[in-house]
Amino acid sequence: MNIRLNCYMLGILLMMGGLPAVAQNTDTLRLSEAIQMGLEENYSVQIAANNKNIADNNYTLGNAGFLPTLDAVASKDYNIQDSEQIFASGDEQNVSGARSNSLSASALLEWTVFDGTRMFISYDKLAELQQASAIEAQINMENTVADISAAYYTVILEQARVNVLQNSVDLSRERLRLARTKYEVGNTSKLEYLAAQVDYNADTSALIQQKEQLYNTKVDLNTFLVREPDTDFAVPNQIDANMDLSIGELREKALSSNPNLLLARRNQHISYLEVRELEAERWPQILVNLGYSYNSSVAEAGFVLGRRANGVNYGVAARLNIFNGFNKNRQIQNARILTENQDLQLKELTQELKAQLEKTYINYTNSTILLELESENLEIARENARIALERYRLGNSNALELREAQINAVQAESRLIDAIYSTKIAEIDLLRLSGQMVSSR
Structure with missing residues (x-):
């Protein structure tokens, strides 16, 4: 099941009689386009690809010592x-x-x-290094996709907040107009009119600050995409979150497909091969x-x-080396210690991965619960704000009642936006931890 959040505050639009949201005049940037752009242009991805090419070039019989000179x-x-x-x-x-x-x-x-089978061991190690380099490139790609996705949805979040505050400003403007009209005809005091002006100015100030925050998040995304920081773009008006992730499947995927875990296993085997390389040097050539x-x-x-x-x-x-000051024994002992360290690091990484997965899934689960709760709260806040505005128009309520209803509606919409955003970010983290960040796109 997918939950889609409309970033426009529909409830506020209803109570304002259809006030328009912020218009988008620029081209819409889709997430798939952003990811493709990032994978093609991002510097760290290119560096990782170059390192993989180096490892591919090193995987040869000649480099392992099979061929003559x-x-x-x-x-x-x-x-x-x-x-x-x-x-x-x-x-x-x-x-x-x-x-x-x-x-x-x-x-x-x-x-x-003949060199004590060292050349065969070296060839196997070069193969492991090649695979390790490929995994490192995958890690870089998955992290880049996760960073781009998070930055992309942050732009949607900040745009949604702009729309909420814009509608709040529109409501404050309508309240200010009504207060001015009532004051001019003598139906209300100047104090109420000035209070409406103060609230309108405060909402306008919050909107200006939020637009600045939106601009900064766009700069962050452009940086990931290796574009000019001031490149403008629009984003869709919703966030789609997957509500059906299963912890059992995620655990299984994480232990079998997490790229950091796969890399640790490769490094563990490389350390073992390095010990065998040193031991082979005890044989004659x-x-x-x-x-x-x-x-x-x-x-x-x-x-x-x-x-x-x-x-x-x-x-x-x-x-055949007869004696070299016991240096060969020292080198082999150190290599075995490093192999033991790799074993310990693999166990530590596995434990940390399990813990991080559990904490992220709890965050994901709680976010989905809050999403449903805030959706219900928003419906109530919408109805309350609509009634408060109509009562104020008819003179059956005061400005404080309308302002409180307005604030509650804005806060309810903001909490709902935050809940869907938190759900999506947790989903991204879960896919990254389980090694599905790239394959799921």
């Missing part, structure tokens, strides 16, 4: 020297400014074929290598005036 090196060297050589035969060779140059090039392929080299040199002095060599080299190597 291939390096190529080439160099060309030149040398100018003065040389003086005396041979065993007694001959001498003196060369001034002797030039020489050498060219070398090599390529080396190195491949780790076995590497195979294959290389090719080419060298040539030319000289103007010396025994060898020219030389060239090229060939292939290959081999197998094993590497």
Whole structure:
């Protein structure tokens, strides 16, 4: 069952004989349009998407250490020297400014074929990091949708309050007109006329302040949508609230779909894989290598005036750390402690989620009860205000009676607006806690 609240104060319109509400001349912004705009333009959403792309790029066999490395090196060297050589035969060779140059090039392929299964563990960890990044992006999206939705309904709330106060000003203006007419014909005192003027001014002042509050909430929503702060827009005249949320279904969804809980579980498994990575480093590494080299040199002095060599080299190597100051044991112990911390954080988050869900649902339930109660109160206040206005017109009541009926009607409408708004905000929080904020849109 859905409850729809009309933001215009229909009861006041009736008692005023059909006075118009505040006109809307700008285009109406729908919630779906605001959410789409926010998800496309919001900076935090874009940053989260970029972080997810980084995690996607990191999830490769090469980054995990499965693939070989291939390096190529080439160099060309030149040398100018003065040389003086005396041979065993007694001959001498003196060369001034002797030039020489050498060219070398090599390529080396190195491949780790065994590292204690560390590469397999690293690949699994990269997969977990990729999934964790996707969940973080989901958390950001859900929070953005929740923030936009709350800001959107706050605009509707403040607009509804503007309409209530506008109608209250219209009623005060009508009362002021009647009081002035009665005063001019001598049917009432100047005191009553001045009291009507004071009440009209007070209502006008409240309306001005409320319009300022409405403007500020529109600025807040524009900020979420990455628009110019002064961009004007209209909103629908009602808030639709779902009255059928079930605590049992919400509990089940929260434990299985809450993105913060899902992220904590991923981080828990990542910590476990990091321990296994460190333990794998205790095993020896076995590497195979294959290389090719080419060298040539030319000289103007010396025994060898020219030389060239090229060939292939290959081999197998094993590497094992014997002792590193017990640092490996320390690292593994710390990693296990961090894993234990992740377990504790997961339990703590689960407990906090359950508590927050229960408190939010109680708020939601109470808001629905208040909504029904305030709806009934509003009907009574409407009828009382209509009767009070007619009695004042006929001279059968005084200004205090009309003012009290007016205030009661305004307060009843305001409480009803607040109740439907509180119900909707609680609904948004429940959907966010149960991981349904995006899927429900």
